[in-house]
Amino acid sequence: MLRLTTALLAMAAVAKTGNEPAPAAQQIVAFKQRTSGPIGIMTTSAGSPIELKDASSTLNSNLIFNEYFMDSLTHIVRERIPERLVHAKAAGAFGYFEVTHDITNICKAKLFSKIGKKTPVAARLSVVIVERGGSDTSRDARGFAIKFYTEDGNFDIVGFSTPMYAYKDPLLFSSFVRAQKRNPATNLIDGNTLWDFLTLQPENLYMFLLVFGDRGVPDGYRHMPGFSIQTYQVVNESGEKHFVRFHFIPDAGIKKLNSKQAQKISGIDPDYATRDLYNAIGKGKFPSWSVSIQILTLDDVKNAKFDVFDVTKVLPQDEFPLKPLGRLVLNKNPTNYFAEVEQLAFSPANLVPGILGGPDKLFEARRLAYREAQYYRLGANFNKIPINCPIQNHVLAYNRDGRPPVKDNGKDTPNYYPNTFNGPVPYKDENRVDLIEIYQDAPNNFDQARELYMNEMTKGERSRLVDNILYSLGGAIEELQDRAVKIFTIIHPDLGYRISQGLKVNRTSYYRDDE
Template sequence: MGEADFDGEDRDPLTTNSGEAVPNNQNTRTAGPEGPALMDDYHYFEKMAQFNRERIPERVVHAKGGGAYGTFTVTNDEISEYTVADMFSEVGKETPMFARFSTVAGPRGSPDTVRDPRGFALKFYTEEGNWDMTGNDTPVFFIRDPSKFSDFIHTQKKMPANDLSDPTPQWDFWSLSPESLHQVTWLFGDRGIPASWRTMNGYSSHTLSFYNDEGERYWVKLHFKTDQGIENFTEEEAIEKAGENPDYHKQDLWEAIEAGDYPTWTLKVQVMPEAEAEEYDINPFDLTRVWPHDDYPLIEVGTMELNENPDNYFAEVEQAAFSPAHVVPGIAHSPDKMLQGRIPSYDDAHRYRLGSNFEQIPVNQPKNAETNNYHQDGAMRMDDNNGAGPNYEPNSFRGPVEQPEVEKPPLKVSGDADRYQHRERIDNYKQPGDLLREVMDDAERDRFVEAVVGDMDGVSEDGIKKRQIRHWFKADPDVGRRLAEGLGFDPETIIADELLEVEDEIPDAPVVDDLVDIDVEDQPEPQPPTQNDD
């Protein structure tokens, strides 16, 4: 807010938006001391008109969040062989950036310590333009086909009938979408409630691509590992924090940076040569699955440090607009269907929420690269609107021209255009089972079962509960049994009879014949946690 000034000297004059000095900001012009207000009090009407429009539409998802500025510094030159991106060109190279962290489902006024994935969105102001990474604190997601995104998000919102929260829609959707099991298992594990934004990892989640100066393409996944160490809240701690301070995470980040306790993350990448994707035993572009580190180990790239708080939350955090469409030479997209669906969707949402010229808002502007194009007019145009120059291309008047040298290498695609069933021929259960057995220890598995049972207990239909338990039986029989018992069901009945009755309700679901003979006492022994936390 700046230094307090009690004597009022040497202060800027108060003006209207047009620059007219305001003679009195305390009293409305009226006809006499008790009379009605007069229409000629323009200052009053301008104040109210501005006030009535202070609230832009909040984000449909990721509405509650906070952010900060920082710097990315390259610490390892191994990455330069995979990409021509200038920001990775040499050890010591620094790139200014902005980060925004958020919850996914709740509105702006909701508590930020709830069980929910966290958005981990980064904007790098490179010398070649802005590169945005629209990631999360989990390496996977609930769905793998973009046509299901709005359906999924609707299940995370309040009920249309009464505007109240109800867990039934989300569990109904998840139980009918077996591909969600990996992310749901993450969500109800300990990392579903980070203790702070500073103590959680961030991931590109999507597979992206790098390409080098030879035109060779590599598929990559990005991992931002917190240097503060992973810390999480229990369900009880999160509820307590939400009651004490619904802005706890936002305040924690702000105060840490104000105190000079700058949080850092180490960027590591997994790299897969383009040709290997066709032979790999899982689809490397499937957002519901991870690449095992044994196959593609992490390579250190650099460090991200957040070291500067915004001056104004609305201007710099609320108006920050991230989009996976924003890439720079050396970084590109992949055939990931969810990523492809998000490329046009994000900018469309920003144009609705912020206006057609949202990238002219200072927090969204490139810092070290000029913008030259033939876009014209639109609400809130903030520059010279390209002046008197030509507004078409090609032209003979020295307007900006294309740069063929930054074209991406060709991407080989083939196949018949069709609507392919994304649930066919895919194992939705191995990786969630590995997460439960190999990453979670006994205590975390206990907390996972408790969290799922607590949440599903509020589901209004037993058939939905049983259908969801069936998925966990396939991932890990012991967890399936414990969940069934925790919700008051006989595990053997669920496996053998009742779930078979709802099989046809699951679109393209795998058959359940192999479940009938499962001995819930005959299961793999839990393994100690591994370093592969993905």
């Protein structure tokens, strides 16, 4: 009883902001206020009206003839679809992207065609590893996915909250996920599996310096940056090649939570970031991000001293400065979470003329993996689910049949190509450009990790980084601790020494909170 009372008090604590009712807490009340009474006669899923007696009680009656009972009971056990393997817990919202600077000299994509142009977008902001019922304030990387509904179809940027990714070789994806998920025997998160993987594939540690650092827990999604991670090839109307990385920087500023704050909030409101985003939009305080790109020429790619398509590295801004592009604004909450966010399907393969994607192997693998995930979760016709449909052009595909939704299923048009019966035909691009082919060497990002630790982190940030690493690494076996110390020492001797000393004095449960 005490636990229930505590939970109710916690709910009340997040229901209001000051004296103003929070939109998330008032959603169902708002629905009642804008309707004058019951919105109609309830029906079965087949549309048959339900009589009062059938909806009131099944006692002393024949269950199988009560269609309301049968319809609702057999449906509820089928209401869950497979949750995402990663990025399962997320907030979603909708808005627009507006071009503020002209880049038509490098990219012919219609969404960038002129200054002032607005393109509708859907956004899904997520925690990577935790399950759907986990905490928004867990220490983890975050997903930053944007779907642009352009005239030429959907363009998706499936990005991250960090400017780099963990590994270079897509072969590692399965192990990367499994090492961070639950131990198959204990069903518990296991520090040994995480640190075994990180120390066997040390290129991961550059990203994890940010995960274990102050950036590891954003103060809500409104204060979280986003990055495309990959370097995209783009072309202009003449077929000239350029290469870009996208940056989304929150106009409200980047803000973080320290470990104590994150743990405290997690115990009170595990949906903190989701609630914060919904309430901000509901109050008209629309979050926005300034969108910039780093631009490379083909000569830059050829002459760079490192692989500019290596997702485990950043592109140095002193060599490739940010160029302003536009503004992303989220101004509409979902009307129904399952329909509009849980079924929202992203894929790096969603590209439009002018944007060819990345030539690296990780991008190639993601084109397959995301498509396969949507087939598994949502079925072969996932692009016919309303939230995934292109909204500014008419789809003319030869795909037919399969698990619903099929919509009009292509009506009476031919279902094969080529044909001589006036089915849709492809267009011809006189200046067609193919994705360049590249050679990629083994990952090595210690120099950038060293730069991050020494020159981009303050003294206080370095101290908190060490404490957060110790909190995680302290539970691993000594062999893994020794391997980790050696690698951290390669990144920088000071980092390796501080972690080594911290392990010796067993500081794994101590957090600094002095800066």
